[in-house]
Amino acid sequence: MELLSLIIAIAVVAIVVVAGLVTTGARRGRAELDERRGGTDVLAPPRPAPEAPTAPAETLGAPPAPPAPTLERPESAAGRLVRLRQRLARSQGVLGRGLLALLSRDKIDEDTWEEIEDLLITADIGVGPTQELVERLRTRLRVEGADSAPVREVLREELLALVDPTMDRRLSVSRQEGRPAVVLMVGVNGTGKTTTVGKLARILVAEDRSVVLGAADTFRAAAAAQLTTWGERVGVDTVVGPEGGDPASVAFEAVRTGMEQEVDAVIVDTAGRLQNKAGLMDELGKVKRVVEKQAPVTEVLLVLDATTGQNGMIQARVFSEVVDVTGIVLTKLDGSAKGGIVVAVQRELGVPVKLVGLGEGPDDLAPFDPGTFVDALLGD
Numbered sequence: 001m002e003l004l005s006l007i008i009a010i011a012v013v014a015i016v017v018v019a020g021l022v023t024t025g026a027r028r029g030r031a032e033l034d035e036r037r038g039g040t041d042v043l044a045p046p047r048p049a050p051e052a053p054t055a056p057a058e059t060l061g062a063p064p065a066p067p068a069p070t071l072e073r074p075e076s077a078a079g080r081l082v083r084l085r086q087r088l089a090r091s092q093g094v095l096g097r098g099l100l101a102l103l104s105r106d107k108i109d110e111d112t113w114e115e116i117e118d119l120l121i122t123a124d125i126g127v128g129p130t131q132e133l134v135e136r137l138r139t140r141l142r143v144e145g146a147d148s149a150p151v152r153e154v155l156r157e158e159l160l161a162l163v164d165p166t167m168d169r170r171l172s173v174s175r176q177e178g179r180p181a182v183v184l185m186v187g188v189n190g191t192g193k194t195t196t197v198g199k200l201a202r203i204l205v206a207e208d209r210s211v212v213l214g215a216a217d218t219f220r221a222a223a224a225a226q227l228t229t230w231g232e233r234v235g236v237d238t239v240v241g242p243e244g245g246d247p248a249s250v251a252f253e254a255v256r257t258g259m260e261q262e263v264d265a266v267i268v269d270t271a272g273r274l275q276n277k278a279g280l281m282d283e284l285g286k287v288k289r290v291v292e293k294q295a296p297v298t299e300v301l302l303v304l305d306a307t308t309g310q311n312g313m314i315q316a317r318v319f320s321e322v323v324d325v326t327g328i329v330l331t332k333l334d335g336s337a338k339g340g341i342v343v344a345v346q347r348e349l350g351v352p353v354k355l356v357g358l359g360e361g362p363d364d365l366a367p368f369d370p371g372t373f374v375d376a377l378l379g380d
């Protein structure tokens with residue numbers, strides 16, 4: 001009996017131990033499963049991979065591009081001088097109308113001829129051309145006398161001959177042999193050089209020509225920004241360099257860009273500081289040499305401020321000794337009664353005035369036309 005009780009007790013203990021082991025194993029298995037499931041009792045579908053937070057539609061990607069700037073449509077070159085004729089007449093009227101009044105006197109004596117000479121000299125025509133004109137007028141009015149054409153007509157003809165309508169005033173701004181035309185704009189700071197580059201670009205754009213600008217005036221910090229703005233307004237690229245950098249390398253880059261873009265013309269603004277002739281020669285000579293490794297320079301336009309009179313003439317002389325000037329741009333003719341400089345500078349350099357500046361507006365630059373100029377001088 002005692003033995004039976006012992007067997008039963010051992011069996012009970014064994015059952016309890018086995019049951020405990022089974023429970024622990026089951027718990028460990030659950031724990032492991034739970035661990036694999038993410039520590040939750042609930043059988044959940046696998047969690048989706050984490051995603052970038054969904055941004056509101058309007059902030060997706062790059063910020064919306066600003067609306068493309070509206071490009072300006074510059075005024076065509078033809079007829080600009082006619083539009084600006086009034087300004088020319090206002091500034092140069094003293095000369096033209098003054099001459100007309102003196103020559104229309106009943107009796108033209110020596111004093112009158114002297115007055116005529118003074119008027120011409122004051123308008124900066126220069127001594128040589130003044131004497132020439134007076135001689136021709138004297139002869140015609142004496143020889144033709146009462147039979148002569150009206151004084152106004154005689155004067156018009158003689159002034160026109162002095163301005164010389166036979167000079168070739170076309171700008172060389174077309175591609176040649178698969179390369180862009182290259183225009184160097186030279187002149188003393190403040191004459192309106194940078195502005196003229198911008199205005200000329202507008203003239204070319206109006207003629208549907210493609211253009212690249214080169215801001216090789218690295219001397220004046222604002223010049224590059226000023227030029228870039230001019231270009232942007234008409235969709236023209238401007239190549240700029242570091243402030244104080246080498247003007248020749250900017251000019252080189254500009255022409256390289258122009259070659260790549262296959263444009264019609266590259267216009268390069270130069271610094272042209274007139275500190276001394278040797279320095280100027282070095283700078284402009286280098287710019288030209290470097291540019292011509294890629295394409296020939298087709299125009300060297302000298303910008304002169306008409307209000308500076310004889311000073312402008314001195315500048316013209318120095319520049320023409322340093323580079324082969326092919327054309328003159330006379331700026332600020334609207335603010336000067338000294339339109340005679342057209343004649344003087346052409347005589348001095350033997351190159352034509354090709355463009356005239358008649359105001360600060362973006363389209364106030366016009367191809368020079370001798371007939372319209374003389375007509376404006378004489379008034380209607």
Ligand SMILES: Nc1nc2c(ncn2[C@@H]2O[C@H](COP(=O)(O)OP(=O)(O)OP(=O)(O)O)[C@@H](O)[C@H]2O)c(=O)[nH]1
Nearest residue numbers: 189190191192193194195223331332357358359360
């Ligand atoms: N009235 C008038 N002003 C002009 C004309 N051309 C240029 N100007 C003005 O002259 C000033 C000088 O022009 P810029 O183009 O900055 O002169 P710049 O020769 O390039 O001078 P730097 O950049 O210092 O070399 C500006 O205020 C122009 O608006 C013109 O034909 N008539």
